[in-house]
Amino acid sequence: MTETQPDRTGSEPLLELSGIGHEFGGRPGRSGVRAVDDITLALSPGETVGLVGESGCGKSTLGRIATRLYRPTRGAVRFEGKDMTHKPKSADLKAFRRAVQMVFQDPNGSLNPRLPVGASIEEPLRARGVARAERRTRLAEVLEEVGLDTSAAARYPHEFSGGQRQRLALARALAPQPSVIVLDEPTSALDVSIQAQILNLLQEIQQRDRIAYLFISHNLGVVRHLSERVAVMYLGSIVELAPAKELFEDPQHPYSMALLSSVLEPGDDGAPGEQIVLKGELPSPSDIPAGCPFSSRCWLADDHCRSERPALTERAPGHLTACHKPGSH
Numbered sequence: 001m002t003e004t005q006p007d008r009t010g011s012e013p014l015l016e017l018s019g020i021g022h023e024f025g026g027r028p029g030r031s032g033v034r035a036v037d038d039i040t041l042a043l044s045p046g047e048t049v050g051l052v053g054e055s056g057c058g059k060s061t062l063g064r065i066a067t068r069l070y071r072p073t074r075g076a077v078r079f080e081g082k083d084m085t086h087k088p089k090s091a092d093l094k095a096f097r098r099a100v101q102m103v104f105q106d107p108n109g110s111l112n113p114r115l116p117v118g119a120s121i122e123e124p125l126r127a128r129g130v131a132r133a134e135r136r137t138r139l140a141e142v143l144e145e146v147g148l149d150t151s152a153a154a155r156y157p158h159e160f161s162g163g164q165r166q167r168l169a170l171a172r173a174l175a176p177q178p179s180v181i182v183l184d185e186p187t188s189a190l191d192v193s194i195q196a197q198i199l200n201l202l203q204e205i206q207q208r209d210r211i212a213y214l215f216i217s218h219n220l221g222v223v224r225h226l227s228e229r230v231a232v233m234y235l236g237s238i239v240e241l242a243p244a245k246e247l248f249e250d251p252q253h254p255y256s257m258a259l260l261s262s263v264l265e266p267g268d269d270g271a272p273g274e275q276i277v278l279k280g281e282l283p284s285p286s287d288i289p290a291g292c293p294f295s296s297r298c299w300l301a302d303d304h305c306r307s308e309r310p311a312l313t314e315r316a317p318g319h320l321t322a323c324h325k326p327g328s329h
């Protein structure tokens with residue numbers, strides 16, 4: 001799709017993904033798993049964009065492409081207007097790697113079990129040649145920012161609880177003073193009460209430092225609470241992108257309606273909303289249906305839907321839907 005993404009703040013987007021496609025295991029003459037298919041999405045300073053969709057729809061792959069942990073098979077990642085995909089200048093790529101960080105569901109991936117956590121948090125700074133004294137100052141600052149005592153730096157990962165370890169992973173991501181953090185299910189492995197603490201912390205940090213978040217989560221309630229905009233993914237594509245409130249109150253794509261029906265609030269009459277149970281299996285990403293990818297499970301689908309893929313189109317300000325029959329029930 002080619003639409004320019006609406007910008008909440010009116011400022012230049014910080015991070016732009018345009019026409020991103022990604023295949024795993026493709027070989028010349030043989031297509032592989034199409035994990036991400038033609039995604040365009042932009043993040044502005046200080047905003048949170050939620051990314052939701054069933055397991056396997058490509059959320060993590062897109063998150064990894066946004067941080068350039070993966071190089072996309074197609075399309076471009078731009079940071080502050082500069083292309084980071086096709087032979088970027090090494091100074092630009094270095095600035096990008098500092099400014100765009102990722103926090104994973106499992107904090108253990110960011111913390112070396114054999115090193116005191118302070119060393120793991122300082123590591124991204126050391127890699128950039130930041131002097132020792134400055135690293136130490138920054139380490140103390142980020143530990144304080146995530147609500148831990150500076151004495152934590154000398155202890156080892158196994159000495160901390162799961163919630164504390166996620167605070168430490170966040171401290172490591174914050175150390176280089178990023179402007180974007182991709183959060184991939186950052187609280188899913190934690191107890192509910194600890195989840196709330198980490199989510200509050202993320203909000204505090206964002207308000208203070210104006211960091212943009214790409215927030216990947218299965219927890220629709222949390223996504224609604226944290227995000228300004230939400231993108232709904234199905235089989236590697238964005239099928240709907242809208243301001244969070246609008247999406248949750250009035251989803252236009254049948255897939256969004258089904259997905260969000262699990263968290264519907266009671267209607268005006270107090271009766272619970274109707275839950276939509278999708279029929280059929282999620283197709284394999286290596287065998288995406290012709291026409292609309294959702295047509296094989298959509299109760300509204302007709303021949304047109306099965307033959308022509310609907311483009312993601314802006315139908316109301318900031319509200320884009322890829323459906324031939326948006327808003328139909």
Ligand SMILES: Nc1ncnc2c1ncn2[C@@H]1O[C@H](COP(=O)(O)OP(=O)(O)OP(=O)(O)O)[C@@H](O)[C@H]1O
Nearest residue numbers: 024025033035054055056057058059060061062285
């Ligand atoms: N390294 C890989 N090699 C091959 N296929 C992969 C790889 N990583 C992901 N995939 C496939 O790409 C598709 C998208 O996976 P991805 O992990 O991005 O989805 P997801 O929406 O993040 O899922 P979940 O919510 O379960 O984390 C899936 O079909 C998955 O099996």
